[in-house]
Structure formats: structure tokens, C-alpha cells
Amino acid sequence: AQSVSQHNHHVILSEAASLELGCNYSYGGTVNLFWYVQYPGQHLQLLLKYFSGDPLVKGIKGFEAEFIKSKFSFNLRKPSVQWSDTAEYFCVPRAGSTGFQKLVFGTGTRLLVSP
Amino acid sequence: GAVVSQHPSRVICKSGTSVKIECRSLDFQATTMFWYRQFPKQSLMLMATSNEGSKATYEQGVEKDKFLINHASLTLSTLTVTSAHPEDSSFYICSVREGGADTQYFGPGTRLTVL
Numbered sequence: 001a002q003s004v005s006q007h008n009h010h011v012i013l014s015e016a017a018s019l020e021l022g023c024n025y026s027y028g029g030t031v032n033l034f035w036y037v038q039y040p041g042q043h044l045q046l047l048l049k050y051f052s053g054d055p056l057v058k059g060i061k062g063f064e065a066e067f068i069k070s071k072f073s074f075n076l077r078k079p080s081v082q083w084s085d086t087a088e089y090f091c092v093p094r095a096g097s098t099g100f101q102k103l104v105f106g107t108g109t110r111l112l113v114s115p
Numbered sequence: 116g117a118v119v120s121q122h123p124s125r126v127i128c129k130s131g132t133s134v135k136i137e138c139r140s141l142d143f144q145a146t147t148m149f150w151y152r153q154f155p156k157q158s159l160m161l162m163a164t165s166n167e168g169s170k171a172t173y174e175q176g177v178e179k180d181k182f183l184i185n186h187a188s189l190t191l192s193t194l195t196v197t198s199a200h201p202e203d204s205s206f207y208i209c210s211v212r213e214g215g216a217d218t219q220y221f222g223p224g225t226r227l228t229v230l
């Protein structure tokens with residue numbers, strides 16, 4: 001069965017610091033990868049996604065993620081965080097045959113950016 | 116992006132009663148809808164997948180007679196928690212997917228508290 005591991009449960013950064021959130025998944029077949037973000041009091045929103053092609057994908061709000069197949073990783077990065085990036089971030093792989101694909105949520109990483 | 120609504124946003128009920136939660140896709144016809152629950156400080160757990168006009172597919176360990184799902188139209192799915200107990204207290208989140216699209220959009224969630 002597929003699973004996902006996010007290395008840090010809590011991350012605290014100052015504004016303008018660089019961010020990298022680690023994500024490793026376990027699945028041997030074709031996998032689609034997503035990063036979702038949940039801002040305080042709001043619903044989950046899609047940050048970015050990877051299906052195929054260029055392994056470096058860019059998302060909204062200056063976020064990007066790099067898919068490294070050999071490492072089963074899909075780390076999220078942002079060169080300079082802002083206070084408004086305070087949120088919970090979920091790395092979400094999706095695996096399975098067509099018709100049975102489902103998202104697999106990890107425990108998430110709670111990011112706090114201090115002004 | 117897609118807009119997904121849930122109603123109610125919060126509900127408190129007595130033990131033994133049933134509660135219905137609605138999920139509406141406002142921007143497109145959602146052939147597939149998903150129901151998740153999220154325990155405090157934990158990640159989302161997929162409960163079931165519903166396709167319009169057919170029976171929902173429940174994840175292992177989820178009681179289908181307790182969590183009734185009806186996907187009556189392409190824009191509405193309902194989750195009914197029957198004979199609710201305090202352990203059913205949780206945050207219930209729905210998401211929708213349009214046709215063969217690869218992205219799911221999430222609703223704002225419903226917080227259920229069973230006294």
C-alpha cells in the first residue's frame with residue numbers, strides 16, 4: 001500500500017527565510033503528486049501538482065517542488081517565506097489504477113512564519 | 116478554481132441522533148465526490164468515494180451502515196451519520212472531482228460534535 005512521510009511536523013521560520021519541506025512516498029508504480037495547503041480557518045487548497053514531464057514544478061504564491069524519482073521524494077520549496085505562508089502543508093501522492101485512484105494524506109507539516 | 120460548499124459548517128447533536136451533511140459542487144458537475152474525516156492534529160482519512168448514480172465505495176474499516184452517502188446529482192452529495200456517538204465527533208470534509216480531471220477541490224469542512 002502506498003504511504004507518505006513528511007519529515008517535519010512543525011517548522012518555525014522568520015520572514016524572508018528559505019523553506020524546504022521534505023516529502024517521501026512509497027509506491028512502486030506511476031504516481032501523481034500534489035501539495036495542498038490549509039491556511040488557518042480555511043479549506044484545503046492546491047499549491048501545485050506533478051504528473052509527468054519537467055520534474056521541477058511551480059505552483060502558486062512562489063512555491064515550487066522537485067520530483068526526484070530515484071529518491072521517491074517531492075520536496076516543497078520557497079526561497080523567501082512571508083507571514084501569510086503560515087499554514088499546514090500536506091504532501092499528497094495519488095496512486096492506483098484508473099478508477100481507483102485516491103489521495104493519500106500524510107500527517108502534514110505545520111509552518112509558522114514569524115514577522 | 117472550483118468552489119465547493121458544505122452545510123452546515125458546524126453541528127452539535129445528541130448521542131443517538133442522525134446528522135446529515137451536504138456537499139455541493141458550485142462550479143462544475145462533479146462525477147466523483149469524496150468524503151474524509153480529520154481528527155484533531157491528524158491528517159485526512161478517506162472514508163468513501165461516491166460516483167453519481169451509483170453506490171459509494173467505502174474504505175476499509177468505515178461502516179457503510181453508519182455513514183450513509185448519497186450522491187443524488189452531479190452537484191450534491193450527502194453524508195448522514197446515523198445514531199451518532201461521541202466518538203463520531205470529528206471534522207468531515209468533502210472534495211469533488213470533475214469527470215476525468217486530475218485535481219480534487221475541497222470543501223471547507225463540517226465540524227460535528229456529538230454530546
